[in-house]
Amino acid sequence: MKRILTATVLILAVFALIFFGQLWMITLFSAIVAELAAYEYLKLAAVGAEAHGAKLRIPTWWMVLGTALAFVVTLPNFPVEAQLPVLSALTLVLFAWNGFRAPLIQVLPDTAQGLFGLIYIAYPLTLVPLLWKQEDGPALVLFLMVCVWAGDIAALYIGRAFGNRKLAPRLSPGKTWAGSIASIVGSMIAGGIVIAIADTLTAHGNTLLHISEPIWQSLLLAAILNIAAQLGDLLESAIKRGAGVKDSGTMLPGHGGILDRIDALLLAAPVLWYILLLKDYFGLGRF
Template sequence: MKRILTATILIAIVLGVIFVGNGIALAILACLIALLAAYEYAELTRTGGAGVPVWWLLPAIILLFAQSQFLPLEGPLPLLSFLGLSLFTFAAFFYARTGKLQFVLPTTAEGFFGLIYVGYPLMLLPMFAAKENGKTLLVFLMLVVWTGDIAALYIGKAFGKHKLAPALSPNKTWEGAIASVVGSMLIAGILVAICDAVARRGTTVLHISEPLWQTLLLALLVNIAAQIGDLVESGIKRGVGVKDSGTLLPGHGGVLDRIDALLVAAPVLWYLLLLKDSAGLGGF
């Protein structure tokens, strides 16, 4: 019951901000989620002895989101380079003083990866909203990820017999993974039908302009990315010997546990849209 209640509240908040709020509200919400997830990530890295300094990671996340409001496409790469080099410089001098130079590279690598893993994917959410049919695009992304996760959980529990990747996540099965793909493609098809029905009523609140086969293909590829994201986070947790990334969300563990699939699915969808555009297949 806790899991269902927590999920319902989170879904209502996200959809409410997408449809009622504006780009700034969505950016603020995404930034807050990124900060909570980044804090959990930093805590996970501490078990290895080095650890990413929270005082560096959280302001770096804020800077990443702030620049996205002014230079959404040109700004991330030079800022990421600057932030990575700043952490490298600090780590070199700090560990030189403490005599633990073996931690310089791990700290820098873990910190820079934290920005790429947590900060950048969530920074894309307000950028999705700014695209043509942006609200529908965000709904598509969320529904594909959420539905795939739910299908994998319940079908996997009920019918799963063949382990998918036991070294990373012993509870995940091939049956659950296949159900996840089917569920994501099914919800994508339902969303297209809803968009068509809404369009016939003369409104574009929900609108998809691409052919059905493209939407289903996107759902398939985004689902695969989401499942990989889930496995990647499981690998991180198993590597440091913890079950959950945190305890903030009742029934779900930590924030990072809840958004792990989205962190890989979002940049994959962004890149797929770029490929569609470069191939002349039109927008979403």
């Protein structure tokens, strides 16, 4: 019951932001989620380091500042090119901090883990407001979220009922090939429903969910996003297995941690962004 209630509240909040929110609201919400997930990441990294007899030295202030700046430079007053210089500067600051304070053997791994945290968590979530402000952005973000959610639900229930052959037992013993295939199909079906609703609304003069690309492209995109989402889920499991924990945290009743809920999105969002860049570069039309 806790799982269903938590999921319902989160889905309604996301839907409200997509359709009724403003850019600053989307950015702020994404930043808060990123900060909470980054905090969980620091705890996972610390537990993993302790398991190998080391002590992680990524300052919390650095991760908080770095995550916040990652979102600040996505605001309209900053060019997209500002992200790389800011990321480089943050890395050098952490490198210098560790260089003077950490044991020399820990300087490189601690700096690398801090940089990875920003690339893994902050950067993908900065793409959500960037996607939302694109032309037909609300439809784009909705399509992304629905594909990720539907695939997760299909994998959970079909995998439980019919799954026998394990997908990646070393990373996630509960995931099966049946659940994985069902997840792809579920995302394509959910994506098709979004397209059907969008076409119906557009036919009646409502462009709230306008989608211009051919339906076959949208269904292919749904499948690609699902595969990226499944990979994101498995890779977050790899981090947790390495740290020897089951969940990234306990912030979401019935669901574990924030990172557990957004792991799929952390790979699916960049993949969607890259696909849009490629479509634009080769003149293949927009979403």
